[in-house]
Amino acid sequence: DAKTTQPPSMDCAEGRAANLPCNHSTISGNEYVYWYRQIHSQGPQYIIHGLKNNETNEMASLIITEDRKSSTLILPHATLRDTAVYYCIVRSHGSSNTGKLIFGQGTTLQVKP
Amino acid sequence: KAGVTQTPRYLIKTRGQQVTLSCSPISGHRSVSWYQQTPGQGLQFLFEYFSETQRNKGNFPGRFSGRQFSNSRSEMNVSTLELGDSALYLCASSLVGGPSTDTQYFGPGTRLTVL
Numbered sequence: 001d002a003k004t005t006q007p008p009s010m011d012c013a014e015g016r017a018a019n020l021p022c023n024h025s026t027i028s029g030n031e032y033v034y035w036y037r038q039i040h041s042q043g044p045q046y047i048i049h050g051l052k053n054n055e056t057n058e059m060a061s062l063i064i065t066e067d068r069k070s071s072t073l074i075l076p077h078a079t080l081r082d083t084a085v086y087y088c089i090v091r092s093h094g095s096s097n098t099g100k101l102i103f104g105q106g107t108t109l110q111v112k113p
Numbered sequence: 114k115a116g117v118t119q120t121p122r123y124l125i126k127t128r129g130q131q132v133t134l135s136c137s138p139i140s141g142h143r144s145v146s147w148y149q150q151t152p153g154q155g156l157q158f159l160f161e162y163f164s165e166t167q168r169n170k171g172n173f174p175g176r177f178s179g180r181q182f183s184n185s186r187s188e189m190n191v192s193t194l195e196l197g198d199s200a201l202y203l204c205a206s207s208l209v210g211g212p213s214t215d216t217q218y219f220g221p222g223t224r225l226t227v228l
Contacts, residue, residue: 034216043117043203043219044156087156093215098168099146099161099207101217 004088006107012082014113018075022088025069033064033093034101037074037084044103047073070087079112085109114139117220123225124175131192134223135192138185138206146217147179150201162187163209191225199227
């Protein structure tokens, strides 16, 4: 699976949009971009995933660049409860990769009042 | 629909002992994966089970083992515990299929402390 690079930390004001970048310059054509977040000492929570089109759900939006080498997770109106470590993961769904997610260090997002 | 459940939530053991952790996947999910999370190494993949068979394995010693039952519930076992095994052990389940159904959903974890 392709390696991802994320900034170690970011701050965001409550009520503002939080834009979390992820670089995955070696992504291949069949690899998806997944985002999870982990609030302190809890299990990671799935947020969203996509292949090449932008995606939106009730939690967030995922913007993937046309060349797919980077993506941005957008939390439209951040709240204090969005303070967490956010992980960007690239994975394929081939038979050799079943059930395996490779987590990096993620981005610690601090939402401030 | 109930989420992934893990028992126990907290556990304290001493070096040399063994431990068994349990995971019940989301109803209908057939794949169960296990992860270890430590401050130094982060989240690391242990193994994945599907239809009672281990399909994938991470880079952990043989002291770490697991199994899956016919109802998709899974257990993992750590024998001869070492201090470095102190960690949050996470279980995740997925339906298994195409990309829209292979999303993993995590449980709350079991916090293991080895003294």
